[in-house]
Amino acid sequence: MFVVLLRFSDNKFRAGEFMDGHNQWIKQGFEEGVFLLAGSLQPNLGGSVIAHNTSRHELQERVNNDPFVVENVVYAEILDIDPKKSDKRLEFLLN
Numbered sequence: 001m002f003v004v005l006l007r008f009s010d011n012k013f014r015a016g017e018f019m020d021g022h023n024q025w026i027k028q029g030f031e032e033g034v035f036l037l038a039g040s041l042q043p044n045l046g047g048s049v050i051a052h053n054t055s056r057h058e059l060q061e062r063v064n065n066d067p068f069v070v071e072n073v074v075y076a077e078i079l080d081i082d083p084k085k086s087d088k089r090l091e092f093l094l095n
Helices: 012-031 056-064 088-094
Strands: 002-008 035-041 046-051 074-080
Touching: 002 035, 002 056, 012 035, 012 046, 056 074
Parallel strands: none
Antiparallel strands: 002 046, 002 074, 035 046
């Protein structure tokens, strides 16, 4: 399981130019069963994604294809989490 932090860079003013592509990238991640949750980092710091069903290498490739990353609107950090305990609703993440 991974948390991807997409923190705005000095080019955040260009986000509007690439928003459609970024939203398509997010949609594809959900459709392919990799993304579990996506949202904004507050206050206006960028975004985040919780991902699973992928390897770190595959996720890094996916993140590298985000138009926001390609165009340096955000810089990405991937945190690898090895879950050990969860609420019953999230037990699928323990496998």
